[in-house]
Amino acid sequence: MTTSSLFRPPVARIPDPSLAHRRAEATVTLLGDDGAPLTDAEVIVRQKRHAFWFGCIGFDLIDLANGHERTGYGSDHRADSGASPDLGYDQRLAEAWLEVFNQATLPFYWGTFEPERGAPRAGQLRRAAEWFRERGVVVKGHPLMWHTVQPGWLLDVAREGGDAVTAAGLDEVERLQRERIRREAGGLAGVIDVWDAINEVVIMPVFTAEENAITPLARARGRVETIQMAFEEARAANPRATLLLNDFDMSTAYECLIEAVLEAGIEIDVLGLQSHMHQGYWGEEKTERILERFSRYGLPIHFTETTLMSGDIMPAHVVDLNDWQVEHWPSTPEGEARQADELERHLRTLLAHPSVEAFTYWGLSDRGMWLNAPGGLLRADGSPKPAYDRLRELVKGEWWLADTRLRTDAAGRVTFSGFLGDYEIEAAGSTSAVALTSPGATTAEIRV
Amino acid sequence: MTTSSLFRPPVARIPDPSLAHRRAEATVTLLGDDGAPLTDAEVIVRQKRHAFWFGCIGFDLIDLANGHERTGYGSDHRADSGASPDLGYDQRLAEAWLEVFNQATLPFYWGTFEPERGAPRAGQLRRAAEWFRERGVVVKGHPLMWHTVQPGWLLDVAREGGDAVTAAGLDEVERLQRERIRREAGGLAGVIDVWDAINEVVIMPVFTAEENAITPLARARGRVETIQMAFEEARAANPRATLLLNDFDMSTAYECLIEAVLEAGIEIDVLGLQSHMHQGYWGEEKTERILERFSRYGLPIHFTETTLMSGDIMPAHVVDLNDWQVEHWPSTPEGEARQADELERHLRTLLAHPSVEAFTYWGLSDRGMWLNAPGGLLRADGSPKPAYDRLRELVKGEWWLADTRLRTDAAGRVTFSGFLGDYEIEAAGSTSAVALTSPGATTAEIRV
Numbered sequence: 035m036t037t038s039s040l041f042r043p044p045v046a047r048i049p050d051p052s053l054a055h056r057r058a059e060a061t062v063t064l065l066g067d068d069g070a071p072l073t074d075a076e077v078i079v080r081q082k083r084h085a086f087w088f089g090c091i092g093f094d095l096i097d098l099a100n101g102h103e104r105t106g107y108g109s110d111h112r113a114d115s116g117a118s119p120d121l122g123y124d125q126r127l128a129e130a131w132l133e134v135f136n137q138a139t140l141p142f143y144w145g146t147f148e149p150e151r152g153a154p155r156a157g158q159l160r161r162a163a164e165w166f167r168e169r170g171v172v173v174k175g176h177p178l179m180w181h182t183v184q185p186g187w188l189l190d191v192a193r194e195g196g197d198a199v200t201a202a203g204l205d206e207v208e209r210l211q212r213e214r215i216r217r218e219a220g221g222l223a224g225v226i227d228v229w230d231a232i233n234e235v236v237i238m239p240v241f242t243a244e245e246n247a248i249t250p251l252a253r254a255r256g257r258v259e260t261i262q263m264a265f266e267e268a269r270a271a272n273p274r275a276t277l278l279l280n281d282f283d284m285s286t287a288y289e290c291l292i293e294a295v296l297e298a299g300i301e302i303d304v305l306g307l308q309s310h311m312h313q314g315y316w317g318e319e320k321t322e323r324i325l326e327r328f329s330r331y332g333l334p335i336h337f338t339e340t341t342l343m344s345g346d347i348m349p350a351h352v353v354d355l356n357d358w359q360v361e362h363w364p365s366t367p368e369g370e371a372r373q374a375d376e377l378e379r380h381l382r383t384l385l386a387h388p389s390v391e392a393f394t395y396w397g398l399s400d401r402g403m404w405l406n407a408p409g410g411l412l413r414a415d416g417s418p419k420p421a422y423d424r425l426r427e428l429v430k431g432e433w434w435l436a437d438t439r440l441r442t443d444a445a446g447r448v449t450f451s452g453f454l455g456d457y458e459i460e461a462a463g464s465t466s467a468v469a470l471t472s473p474g475a476t477t478a479e480i481r482v
Numbered sequence: 483m484t485t486s487s488l489f490r491p492p493v494a495r496i497p498d499p500s501l502a503h504r505r506a507e508a509t510v511t512l513l514g515d516d517g518a519p520l521t522d523a524e525v526i527v528r529q530k531r532h533a534f535w536f537g538c539i540g541f542d543l544i545d546l547a548n549g550h551e552r553t554g555y556g557s558d559h560r561a562d563s564g565a566s567p568d569l570g571y572d573q574r575l576a577e578a579w580l581e582v583f584n585q586a587t588l589p590f591y592w593g594t595f596e597p598e599r600g601a602p603r604a605g606q607l608r609r610a611a612e613w614f615r616e617r618g619v620v621v622k623g624h625p626l627m628w629h630t631v632q633p634g635w636l637l638d639v640a641r642e643g644g645d646a647v648t649a650a651g652l653d654e655v656e657r658l659q660r661e662r663i664r665r666e667a668g669g670l671a672g673v674i675d676v677w678d679a680i681n682e683v684v685i686m687p688v689f690t691a692e693e694n695a696i697t698p699l700a701r702a703r704g705r706v707e708t709i710q711m712a713f714e715e716a717r718a719a720n721p722r723a724t725l726l727l728n729d730f731d732m733s734t735a736y737e738c739l740i741e742a743v744l745e746a747g748i749e750i751d752v753l754g755l756q757s758h759m760h761q762g763y764w765g766e767e768k769t770e771r772i773l774e775r776f777s778r779y780g781l782p783i784h785f786t787e788t789t790l791m792s793g794d795i796m797p798a799h800v801v802d803l804n805d806w807q808v809e810h811w812p813s814t815p816e817g818e819a820r821q822a823d824e825l826e827r828h829l830r831t832l833l834a835h836p837s838v839e840a841f842t843y844w845g846l847s848d849r850g851m852w853l854n855a856p857g858g859l860l861r862a863d864g865s866p867k868p869a870y871d872r873l874r875e876l877v878k879g880e881w882w883l884a885d886t887r888l889r890t891d892a893a894g895r896v897t898f899s900g901f902l903g904d905y906e907i908e909a910a911g912s913t914s915a916v917a918l919t920s921p922g923a924t925t926a927e928i929r930v
Contacts, residue, residue, distance in 0.1 A: 287733055294745060
């Protein structure tokens with residue numbers, strides 16, 4: 035269309051349940067100080083990290099990361115979760131979290147981040163991000179622009195203090211929104227280099243559940259220019275950042291929006307697809323069809339927000355999940371068994387597809403979970419559900435290279451096969467790092 | 483976005499059930515040959531036409547317009563309707579048609595228009611279009627590009643004679659599609675100056691019900707460039723044409739597509755919204771919400787394809803209406819009464835909205851109707867259902883100025899009030915034309 039169009043002919047990416055596209059066979063040659071092959075030597079290979087992001091929200095570890103300060107952040111994405119401080123619980127949660135996940139999503143909802151204008155809670159979030167990074171975890175900020183969980187004062191800006199949103203008010207909202215994106219994306223560059231640049235734009239300009247300043251802004255500017263706004267500010271503030279367009283709408287509407295964005299020449303790094311399955315597991319067929327439809331743009335795909343119930347599922351007639359308010363929504367033994375199976379099936383479907391590079395679960399524990407849903411992998415008391423154990427068996431079992439003792443051959447070589455990721459090789463009293471970055475046969479040489 | 487973006491801040495168009503925006507109060511001064519006012523003279527005012535398009539498909543009058551030649555066109559949009567020639571019926575149909583409608587949609591489905599490559603049925607369609615034009619009817623061609631009712635030979639082109647669609651095959655399909663648009667839009671310029679340039683693009687690249695050559699083309703080029711293709715060829719071939727983007731998808735997907743098209747600088751003249759209500763009348767609230775959402779782009783809206791049942795409605799679980807195949811789908815007395823009420827309510831809702839400039843019903847008679855549905859305003863035997871009478875009472879009654887006798891005043895003036903449209907003023911043995919083109923008070927001067 036325009037000369038800067040980024041729309042490309044579709045690509046066909048074929049799923050492979052064997053996951054060969056996620057494995058490498060490494061031949062590593064070990065050399066001594068003198069450059070000679072280290073022959074017939076004992077070697078220990080240890081996997082340290084998956085290249086694939088197995089992620090989770092880290093909202094409920096913000097307190098812990100801040101030295102047990104009560105920040106008010108919980109696993110719900112709304113304001114204060116109301117959870118009481120429980121240091122033992124937090125510690126157990128952190129251990130369970132770090133055992134299976136290597137990517138954390140942290141909350142940057144404007145309404146909870148800057149409830150009082152001019153007093154952003156950047157310090158708490160920075161400390162939380164650093165806490166995760168120190169533990170080898172990639173941190174993503176979510177989101178830089180969205181119409182929900184808004185600060186009340188921003189609507190006053192849009193209304194210029196009156197009763198109705200004005201054009202001048204929206205100009206000021208745009209200025210503040212741009213400034214806020216630059217502040218967060220720039221201020222945390224190097225600590226957080228992955229962002230949901232903008233969230234749920236399909237519904238943004240026609241969202242009616244709650245009056246806010248961003249919906250009329252998106253309506254006035256149009257969806258494409260709104261996305262452009264978020265991406266250009268985030269890109270300028272942190273040129274190294276990986277920026278996502280994220281949505282829950284899996285209909286053709288999201289396709290149309292993506293095509294609009296690509297035609298307009300807006301560079302999105304990753305397509306984010308939400309999958310809150312409060313109304314039931316999608317199943318392989320639906321998930322595969324979605325992957326086929328959204329992978330054809332040739333962009334990496336992140337499954338950014340997955341939830342699976344370990345209790346009753348929400349009735350299908352509910353359109354906005356937020357409308358389902360129940361006092362008690364228990365996790366049940368049958369539900370927990372089903373959740374474990376569904377989580378495994380979902381993960382196998384995602385990993386089989388070569389476009390998928392990340393999977394983020396939306397809440398490790400039932401305690402303080404969004405909608406009170408039994409969607410955690412731990413129960414509210416912190417004990418693991420079968421789904422947690424199943425996840426660990428996959429991430430740290432079937433898909434993980436257990437510590438392996440090998441001996442080098444006459445040429446100083448060892449070979450091993452493992453999932454793409456970071457490995458440590460210990461030999462002759464020293465330890466070296468090897469990264470497996472592309473599938474198939476690969477070679478490396480290290481000096482010990 | 484781009485410098486050529488046509489996206490504009492949204493406009494709020496307020497519905498007005500009084501229809502004041504469709505009425506004018508005319509003061510006409512009559513002058514004699516000598517330029518002196520024609521005082522105290524008898525004047526007859528006759529309305530000749532509505533400015534608003536009250537339209538219907540004209541598929542089943544193509545035979546009649548072609549001198550009763552059996553063309554195979556019927557009120558179904560698919561191939562040969564199988565209806566047997568019935569000259570008396572055709573004549574009654576034509577009379578009923580012309581009594582209430584002033585806009586005809588004619589079928590240009592590539593598959594029925596050029597079933598054999600190189601032998602387009604342009605002559606029959608031209609004669610039909612001329613027949614309508616001679617009777618004061620605006621003719622629209624539908625559609626220049628669509629993925630359904632395709633000629634079989636085009637799929638062979640896409641496959642280069644083999645089993646699978648190829649990139650080179652698609653290049654050739656694009657060339658032929660462009661050529662076909664130019665041929666029809668250019669060849670009929672002056673006879674047909676309104677076109678559905680492209681139909682149902684939201685689903686086009688992901689359409690799976692029937693293999694065809696246009697779906698993979700739209701997939702390869704992207705939705706925006708596909709629309710660009712249709713509009714640039716039609717515009718070049720007939721610069722005076724009114725070109726529509728037409729869709730049945732009333733979800734946010736169509737909004738996203740429209741915004742993509744406007745951002746890309748593609749000039750669409752009119753937004754076409756389909757409303758086949760085989761699954762039940764939408765009701766005022768849904769219709770008004772749709773009008774509010776799609777009117778905000780500031781473009782005129784045509785309700786291009788409306789159907790209302792006078793029998794049972796199709797179950798809600800049917801997604802593709804074409805999947806509902808029933809042998810017998812009768813029109814019932816209760817259904818006919820309901821259909822009449824719903825047609826009136828629907829029309830009042832549409833006319834109340836200032837963006838709506840046209841309403842096209844999808845088939846006057848039940849005979850040969852798409853899906854065998856009882857969606858006609860006449861029964862299969864040609865007798866009028868209550869909905870037909872109701873439509874006539876509105877179009878030629880409540881919204882029509884009956885022939886009116888007036889006397890000029892001392893300044894040679896008469897005043898009358900009527901719907902926007904064309905009027906004839908008879909005085910002193912001569913007849914003059916007056917057009918009411920904008921709402922509110924207006925003046926005119928005529929010499930008799």
